[in-house]
Amino acid sequence: MLEIRDLTKAYGKYKAADGVSFAVGNGEIGILLGPNGAGKSTVIKSVAGLLRYKGIILIKGMDARSVEAKKVFAYVPELPSMYEALTVREHIDFIMHAYHLQVTEEWIQNLLGRFELLDKQDKLGNELSKGMMQKVSICCALMIQPDVILLDEPMVGLDPAAIKELKQVILELKEAGATVLISTHMLEMVKELWDIMFVMDKGRIIASYRKSEVKEEDLEDLFFHVTDGENGKGEA
């Protein structure tokens, strides 16, 4: 469960996030949408513990900044950055050390295989293409077998096969009871995944929809309905 209560982040007088509150339950996939500059990245970086903020962020009921919360939390940033002098496999091994994970070799090989990284294990971080880095970044996040995972534009740079695999993995995480929050502009890519959607604009949540409530309504129509008009009709 990921819970955000009254999150406010200001840069001087400008409020990048202004009293943002929402929650994504266990086994749910939340989608965070909004135009450029809406404040999505600020919310995401705050949840990942990269920014100072006012308000409360809880991961499985624990303060997001606590070490215990971080143990069950995974984050895939929009722009992956690799350690230049570490190979793909060494990134995985580093995550095992940093999160104190006990994972079998078979499990690791299976994960790398799903993202076509088996033959890239000895490549150094600075020898990878952007798409390849994104795959490593996703694998590192999945290594944690997280209870809460946050993916910021995860499909950017991925090839169609990897996108398909990622969608499958996200559904498997949901099945396993994990909380998934995805921030994206690629509505087409997430339309079959989402359970709950939050639309942000000017640092605020302006609408939220549950798939079970809107039924057949198209994700794109819902998004443009609230962002084109002054106010959303959803349960903000």
Place this chain on the structure above:
Amino acid sequence: MNMGVRFGDLGAFFYLYRKSFKNRVKKALHKPVTYLYLVLAILYFAMIFGSFQVTFDQLCKGTGIERASVLTVILTVLALFLIPANLISYSKRKGLIFRPSDIHFLFPAPVSPKGVLLYAHVRTVFMELVLNVTLTIGGVLWFHMPVWKMLLFLLFSCIVENILEASLMVVCYGNERLSRRQMFVFQLLMYALMGSFVLIGIAVYMKEGTGFGAVAEYLHGPAIQMTPVVGWYIALLHLFFLGPTTVNVVCSILYFLAVFLLFVLAVRMKCTGAYYEDAIKFAEDYEEARQKNRKGEMAITGWKQKYGRATVAYKGSYAKALFYRQLLEYKKNRFFIFGFYTLLCFGIGITLAILGSKEDWGDMAPFVILGVMAYLTFIYAAYTGKWGKELTKPYTYLIPDSAFRKLWYATLMEHVRSLVDGCLLTLPPSLALGLPVFQIALILVVYVCLQACKLYAEVMVEAFLGNILGSVGKQFARLFFEGLVIGLGIMGAALGTILVSLEVGMVVLIVVAASLTAVMMIIASINFERMESVGG
């Protein structure tokens, strides 16, 4: 050193160090250029060690100052140079370098934020260790200190000094109780600390004047040793190398007390990682500056270029458009085409004018100006101007024009800049010394030629060796070609001057340098043929 850092975290950090170091060494050993750098580094260190031996022998004999005293002066200068600067950057939550990969993997990980600070600190320890080992060897060889004493100094520097620095760093970065305003007051205190050293220096200068004796007086003075933390460390150095005095004993005790208290404070302080935001900002600025420096551009961490509004009338098409676009960009700059180098040229020009007026250089005056010009051109690292950026833009290659014209118009503004810099460098001394107009014009043309030679040597090296050599290697290669042209030019100039006159010598220099530069320019134009360089 355990500052509330869990042992599990240490495993992850050591894994990162170990693997990164091993892979870097492995990769470096595969490059032949590494062995060349290694030989150069060994030769350089051997030269430094040899020359310092002679210098310090002469200094000690000449001034009659004890060797231990000179060593203490050197260590004190290093302490004054390094510690206050570190304190100021830590108080601003800057100075520790995190890479984008640290932000991606380490910051969200369940590791102690204090441990993350120590991890970044330990990465800087290697250079400190090299410096301390050099000082230890130097202490024995140059200053004839007993080996046990220098080994004890090394041990102290590696352990106690690092505990102090790490504690200060954790306290400054990690504290989440002090507000921004309180931290600002702390920064002011740090600046006041530095200012106090300057004031003490001025007071000693007023009393004693200049010279090594006065400097030693300043650095051995009790006022310096009584300054908190930095001064107390200096007092300890004095106690260790020069023997006890009341001041250095008391201040050394205060130093150890400060180390203990700061260590306890750092361990007990609560830190949840609120500093990550500042660290990320600094990391982004640092990364931006690093990328620019890699491309040969001048960049200072955290400094952002501000652009104003400007317009330009394009008086030409095709490759000429590159020149006008650059002109527009320069017009938007706050200082137009002028920069630090312009200021440097002006400063040197004025200094030469003052020196030339005071001392009678006679017929040697043009040679002095020419010599300074050649030296400046040779040693001042070439920074890639806007032409370098043209090479990274696909639009440059799509313009329907010849590669040679693209190169010419992409670099034309650099020639204008060198003409301006040349005027500032040569006109003040030339006018002060009353050189004939024809001679002044020739000196100016020589300067523009030398700068053009440097520029095209760099473009040529970029074209053929850009993907093979690193930035240091490219600088060496550029210096080689530049030196070749300047050397041949000077030989021609010397012949012309001896056989006919100085003016003819300068014309020969211009003709030789311009011809060879033109050849380099033709070769270098290949850079503008394709986006991929020849070395790739």
